[in-house]
Amino acid sequence: MSLSDVPKGTNTYIDANIFLFIAFKEKHFEESKDFLKRVHKKEVNGFISIVVLDEVLFKLIQAEASVTFKIPLHATVQFLKKNPDKIQELTKCWNALEKILSLNITILDAPKDFRLVMNICKEYKLMTRDALHVSVMKSNGITHITTGDEDFKGVPGVTVWTPVR
Template identity: 25%
Template sequence: MYGALDYTKYRATCRAFLQNIESGTYFAATSALVLNEIIHKLILAETTKTYHLRSESEARKLIEDKPETISSLARVWKTYAVIRAYPLVIHSIYKATMDMATDLSSRYGLFISDASHLAVMKMNGISNIATNDNDFQLAEDISIYKP
């Protein structure tokens, strides 16, 4: 997310991480849910910037009032194309994934979105996650890598 948004504080670290994925140093996987979250955030960020709004809340309101605003965006769609071209596996979310996610949410006190990410990892034998989200520290059997 930070790489896509050019978030200054973590830009260098994230770019280096992405280059390691491109070079094959790291195997990368994500889920359709993560892509959904990224695109959603990018839509709000680009709308905020393009229309000189003060906050993403204002962007959300603008889009609700004028849905055609999304059609005027360009960077988000280019960024999505770049993400899709990366050498990464995109895992789907299935009913069994959500069943596991609800269990993990209850067990570890995670929001369902975080529990869903964890469920995708567990169902696909993934034990490492690159995230800046401290909530994953509650889960067992995973290694967390922060920017």
């Protein structure tokens, strides 16, 4: 089901990859951008967690550091750990995250009991990060997710909206 088909008034959890499609101008750029415009206008109620922000910022820092300091993407974490002052030279990643934070999106807390995440991992055969997203959704009564990740389709009771353009 396409992002453009998410019904008005729907409460939906937004996965990190929707923001990353836009940040990196990837194949689902336009549809993801149009969807976030709908969220910003409150046509659709968007929800994320700190985990989503962490995923997005981590990827943005890596990408910008790779370009800025002319190092391979896989070497950025080690480089920044050895040269922590270089983090202050980055600007695009912070600006991009500020744009996300300025949208009409509600940031939800992760559940305090990690056993819920473990149970979701085992029951629905999800990796930890995806199980954490599902646990946030379940803890907050959210049954829709917008994502580029097909793995959520195996979770009963969750409606998955994906970019298709």
